[in-house]
Amino acid sequence: MPQFLILATDYKDEQALTRRLQVREVHLARMRTEKEKAVFIFGGARLNASGNMCGSMLVIALPDISTVEQWIEEDPYIKGKVWESVEILPFKTAAV
Template sequence: MQFLVIGTDHKDAEALNRRLAVRPKHIDRMHKEKAKGHFIFGGSKLTDEGKMVGSILVIDLPDMEAAENWIEADPYVKDGVWETYEVVPFRVAEV
């Protein structure tokens, strides 16, 4: 089952620095999860000025509980980058 994950970063003065510090761990995990077939694609949410302020991921896991557990294990959650996140059922269009 596919899920859309929308993560929103904290808004404190150090939020971007924290994201940049944690980003290598997050990207490394996404490479590993892509190889397992769990991570489909994703990217950064940006401000009009191009500043990273969150993330959007599409993942494939058996059910909502597995998806939420998967997100809870991500460095962006564990290391305090995302203030909030939402996980919703989703289906990538076959075109």
């Protein structure tokens, strides 16, 4: 199955971190479910210089870019106005 690296950047307004924290548990629950389905491989929060969450990095396995785009649109961080921008890159996890 093809893999993709997702680099998401949060909004930068004063309420951005609050919105993230409000939907974080729903997002994490989704990632647990996606991990069981072998879609979510690994990922986590990106941190700014102050150590606050300001984005995300995920590696996922899905058949093609259009499926990835649809998968992202279903995420609570998109629906909750947490992620302002998302970059999708082809990726391959090293077999080490």
